[in-house]
Amino acid sequence: MSTPSTRALPKQHEGTREISLAQAVNEALAEELRRDPMVFVVGEDVAEAGTPFKVLSGLVEEFGPERVLDAPISEAGITGLGLGAAMTGMRPVVDIMFGDFVTLVMDQLANQAAKVHYMSGGNLRAPLTVRTTLGATRRSAAQHSQSLHAWLAHVPGLKVAVPATPYDAKGLLKTAIRDDNPVVVFEDKMMYSTKGLVPNEEYTLPLGSAEVKREGEDVTLVATSSMVYVALDAAAELERAGISAEVVDPRTLVPLDRATIVGSVQKTGRAIVVDEGHRSYGASAELAALIAEDAFWHLDAPVRRAAALDVPVPFSPVLEDETVPTAESVFELAKALVGKP
Amino acid sequence: MATEPTTTPQTLTSELALQMYEQMRRIRSFEERVNDLYRSAKMPGLAHLYIGEEAVAVGVCSALHRDDYITSTHRGHGHCLAKGASIERMFCELLGKEAGYCHGKGGSMHIADHEHGNLGANAIVGGSTGIATGAAFSAKSRRTGQVAVCFFGEGALGQGVLYEVMNMASLWQLPVIYVCEQNFYNEYTHYSETTAGEVAARPAAFGIPEEEVDGQDVRAVFDAACRAVERARSGGGPAFLTCATYRFHGHHVGDIDRGYYRSKDEEEQWRRRDPVEILAAWLVDRGIADRSKLERVDENLAAEIAAAADAALEAPYPDPREVNEHVYA
Numbered sequence: 001m002s003t004p005s006t007r008a009l010p011k012q013h014e015g016t017r018e019i020s021l022a023q024a025v026n027e028a029l030a031e032e033l034r035r036d037p038m039v040f041v042v043g044e045d046v047a048e049a050g051t052p053f054k055v056l057s058g059l060v061e062e063f064g065p066e067r068v069l070d071a072p073i074s075e076a077g078i079t080g081l082g083l084g085a086a087m088t089g090m091r092p093v094v095d096i097m098f099g100d101f102v103t104l105v106m107d108q109l110a111n112q113a114a115k116v117h118y119m120s121g122g123n124l125r126a127p128l129t130v131r132t133t134l135g136a137t138r139r140s141a142a143q144h145s146q147s148l149h150a151w152l153a154h155v156p157g158l159k160v161a162v163p164a165t166p167y168d169a170k171g172l173l174k175t176a177i178r179d180d181n182p183v184v185v186f187e188d189k190m191m192y193s194t195k196g197l198v199p200n201e202e203y204t205l206p207l208g209s210a211e212v213k214r215e216g217e218d219v220t221l222v223a224t225s226s227m228v229y230v231a232l233d234a235a236a237e238l239e240r241a242g243i244s245a246e247v248v249d250p251r252t253l254v255p256l257d258r259a260t261i262v263g264s265v266q267k268t269g270r271a272i273v274v275d276e277g278h279r280s281y282g283a284s285a286e287l288a289a290l291i292a293e294d295a296f297w298h299l300d301a302p303v304r305r306a307a308a309l310d311v312p313v314p315f316s317p318v319l320e321d322e323t324v325p326t327a328e329s330v331f332e333l334a335k336a337l338v339g340k341p
Numbered sequence: 342m343a344t345e346p347t348t349t350p351q352t353l354t355s356e357l358a359l360q361m362y363e364q365m366r367r368i369r370s371f372e373e374r375v376n377d378l379y380r381s382a383k384m385p386g387l388a389h390l391y392i393g394e395e396a397v398a399v400g401v402c403s404a405l406h407r408d409d410y411i412t413s414t415h416r417g418h419g420h421c422l423a424k425g426a427s428i429e430r431m432f433c434e435l436l437g438k439e440a441g442y443c444h445g446k447g448g449s450m451h452i453a454d455h456e457h458g459n460l461g462a463n464a465i466v467g468g469s470t471g472i473a474t475g476a477a478f479s480a481k482s483r484r485t486g487q488v489a490v491c492f493f494g495e496g497a498l499g500q501g502v503l504y505e506v507m508n509m510a511s512l513w514q515l516p517v518i519y520v521c522e523q524n525f526y527n528e529y530t531h532y533s534e535t536t537a538g539e540v541a542a543r544p545a546a547f548g549i550p551e552e553e554v555d556g557q558d559v560r561a562v563f564d565a566a567c568r569a570v571e572r573a574r575s576g577g578g579p580a581f582l583t584c585a586t587y588r589f590h591g592h593h594v595g596d597i598d599r600g601y602y603r604s605k606d607e608e609e610q611w612r613r614r615d616p617v618e619i620l621a622a623w624l625v626d627r628g629i630a631d632r633s634k635l636e637r638v639d640e641n642l643a644a645e646i647a648a649a650a651d652a653a654l655e656a657p658y659p660d661p662r663e664v665n666e667h668v669y670a
Binding site: 038040066069071072074076077078079080081082083084085086087088089090092107108111112116117118119120121122123124125127156157159180181 | 453470501668
């Protein structure tokens with residue numbers, strides 16, 4: 001197996017075009033900035049620089065520096081400011097450049113934003129969107145490579161999206177901005193140039209709706225974010241080995257579309273969860289527990305997990321590549337699970 | 342930093358001075374009753390009493406409009422009442438009752454009253470500084486003319502996020518007033534053990550006008566707040582008020598033996614500068630009210646507080662099934 005070939009499944013919409021995931025995010029923001037004057041973007045290097053990943057290029061030119069704000073390097077302050085604006089009628093999109101930096105905003109997200117609505121007995125709302133990244137293999141070492149989505153998915157009151165395709169990234173981000181709750185959207189920084197089809201016309205996607213990215217009969221691969229491509233590539237290889245794998249992408253961890261995941265496993269009888277967070281206490285553990293609890297009587301084998309090693313992400317490429325699930329490792333896991341030599 | 346004198350938007354009329362007296366007295370009586378409820382085991386959890394600091398909340402909030410924003414602290418009852426909250430709904434919240442401001446989900450440290458612009462008390466020291474600054478950003482963006490006041494104790498000077506948002510408030514000239522309630526103790530530790538340099542040097546470093554105020558003198562607080570609010574409202578950016586004050590009780594209702602961190606003598610000296618008494622003496626001295634008139638105010642308030650507390654004690658608890666409500670909007 002080499003470079004992933006299947007980058008997105010065609011959609012049924014009339015009139016589609018192929019764009020990158022970065023363009024999809026850019027379009028979602030531009031459309032929402034145009035639609036609602038209460039939307040603004042704030043973060044480090046989001047204006048003229050368009051972020052180091054160039055995802056936001058062109059936005060400040062169209063919407064001006066009052067709605068696309070370059071902020072000081074103050075992640076907690078930026079997020080707190082966004083929260084206060086959200087509580088008073090605006091719809092901020094806070095850009096946290098690397099997912100590793102969510103550690104700097106945990107009070108603002110976990111103690112403040114997540115709890116505003118509940119603690120106030122429903123009187124206050126925090127329609128705050130936080131965009132950030134996850135994912136290793138960019139040779140960026142331990143403080144710029146983590147996948148910390150499970151940290152936030154653990155906090156009631158936050159919603160967490162992990163889109164894998166340009167189509168999902170655009171549709172989910174637009175919904176996140178319109179949602180009345182704090183939503184954290186994790187984009188895999190390795191996927192920004194990934195291309196896929198999106199409709200020409202405007203669309204949104206609901207939070208809490210998983211998608212079967214590939215249908216199959218023998219084993220379900222529940223995969224998140226860029227691991228969807230790992231799972232699709234593994235599935236293609238499994239097909240050549242005579243094994244039919246179904247790939248289910250939850251698309252959002254909170255809310256979680258339990259029915260689609262459980263339904264798939266009830267059909268196939270076997271499940272592997274593929275997620276780039278650390279294996280221990282991570283999203284893969286939660287998804288595996290869900291399957292074990294709700295699909296137990298349909299299982300023909302124990303639920304398996306392919307997740308990141310429980311080590312800080314190392315720098316050296318030969319070390320770093322050892323830490324993440326690959327199509328090869330998922331292929332081997334599935335083959336063993338199905339019982340084919 | 343020297344402050345540009347600007348026109349005070351409101352003058353302290355006799356009527357306003359009497360209202361301030363009544364509001365300070367209301368906070369005092371409310372807090373005394375809270376203390377009783379705790380000591381008689383009728384109130385779950387605990388509470389951080391504002392007694393002794395009433396002039397700060399009342400002086401500042403008297404300079405605000407109803408729709409101006411405030412954020413508050415764990416010691417927040419005074420801010421809530423000064424911004425217009427109802428006593429009965431406050432008692433209900435403290436007792437975990439359905440009719441409370443947060444339907445019993447917030448309690449003493451999380452009362453929010455959006456109808457009066459109160460974006461919530463906060464149990465994380467410095468935790469609401471971002472919210473207040475963001476509310477000011479929002480007011481400026483939406484061109485509403487509102488301002489935001491961020492109340493915090495001097496203990497929050499140890500939190501980095503305060504400096505992050507002060508920096509942005511000054512950069513972007515946001516209409517936010519940081520009100521530092523300097524009560525000299527970070528919980529059980531004198532602030533001199535925790536705070537290097539001068540308090541005033543902090544806002545000065547960000548180019549934020551700072552004013553030091555006698556926090557026991559509600560008229561002085563009001564004047565300074567009016568200057569800061571007027572400047573912020575007219576596009577002049579943030580301000581920082583340091584109000585020297587004192588909590589007459591402990592860090593919380595259970596903090597009774599305080600000898601290990603502050604002396605009885607110090608407490609006694611501050612009690613001689615009771616903000617309610619300072620205003621009362623001024624009202625009498627100016628002939629705005631005599632002692633019997635003030636006593637009638639006190640008596641009416643006592644009846645109001647008693648009725649509200651009794652009603653709250655009788656009020657129903659939330660239905661346990663509500664535990665899952667309001668996690669998401």
